[in-house]
Amino acid sequence: xxxxxxxxxxxxxxxxxxxxxxxxxxxxxxxxxxxxxxxxxxxxxxxxxxxxxxxxxxxxxxxxxxxxxxxxxxxxxxxxxxxxxxxxxxxxxxxxxxxxxxxxxxxxxxxxxxxxxxxxxxxxxxxxxxxxxxxxxxxxxxxxxxxxxxxxxxxxxxxxxxxxxxxxxxxxxxxxxxxxxxxxxxxxxxxxxxxxxxxxxxxxxxxxx
Numbered sequence: 001x002x003x004x005x006x007x008x009x010x011x012x013x014x015x016x017x018x019x020x021x022x023x024x025x026x027x028x029x030x031x032x033x034x035x036x037x038x039x040x041x042x043x044x045x046x047x048x049x050x051x052x053x054x055x056x057x058x059x060x061x062x063x064x065x066x067x068x069x070x071x072x073x074x075x076x077x078x079x080x081x082x083x084x085x086x087x088x089x090x091x092x093x094x095x096x097x098x099x100x101x102x103x104x105x106x107x108x109x110x111x112x113x114x115x116x117x118x119x120x121x122x123x124x125x126x127x128x129x130x131x132x133x134x135x136x137x138x139x140x141x142x143x144x145x146x147x148x149x150x151x152x153x154x155x156x157x158x159x160x161x162x163x164x165x166x167x168x169x170x171x172x173x174x175x176x177x178x179x180x181x182x183x184x185x186x187x188x189x190x191x192x193x194x195x196x197x198x199x200x201x202x203x204x205x206x207x208x209x
Contacts, residue, residue: 014052017042022063026111030060030121061123063112068131070109071101071173077138087145092199094142095165099195102172103187114174136162143202161202168198 020042024033035049035056042048053059076097080090102110116124143161172194177187186194 010052013044013048017044017049017052017059018062021059022066022108022112025060025063026108026115029115029119030123031119035059057123060121061127064116064121064123064127065131067109067112067116068127068135070107071098071113071169072135072139073097073101074135077135081138081142087142090142091146091202094139095198095202096195098169099172099191099198102169103191103194106177110173117174139165146202165198165202168201 017038021033021038024038024041028037033056035046038056038059039046039049049055049059053062077094080093080097083090085093140158140162143165144158147161171183172186175181175183177184
């Protein structure tokens with residue numbers, strides 16, 4: 001009974017450290033957040049971060065990975081890719097899924113990603129290899145299947161296809177909708193309108209089959 005309680009307490013401590021670190025990394029970025037800051041805010045000692053996450057770097061790696069997963073659920077992408085839907089329907093559902101994830105919950109996930117873009121952490125290459133590349137490959141495959149273009153291995157067109165889809169999504173993700181930026185009016189528009197616009201970008205560049 002005591003061991004079970006100890007494990008439960010350990011999981012609660014791990015969750016508290018993660019949640020605290022995610023908010024601090026979102027507010028300050030990796031470089032301006034120390035392990036001491038996280039421990040103090042979470043009410044734990046330094047040994048707890050080392051025990052549960054192998055230090056600040058391991059903790060940040062998990063936070064950044066979770067930010068990517070928040071916007072691009074890997075299980076969803078794989079299931080959609082393997083479904084029997086038409087190529088165009090897959091692409092439409094993908095765009096709807098990503099835009100909904102961005103707009104429906106303005107949380108720490110987008111802020112962490114935005115700070116990583118502006119001031120990259122030492123873990124960026126590891127996280128991108130482990131998390132982003134697989135997702136990007138699946139998305140690129142769906143975009144190309146929904147077009148009439150047959151790319152060769154050395155053709156850059158699939159990369160442009162991926163860029164056409166992800167660039168506006170990244171802008172929606174990293175820009176604070178409360179700040180008076182040039183694109184602020186977009187955030188007051190219906191979600192369906194934004195989805196339709198992004199779909200049109202992809203379809204105009206790569207006509208549907």
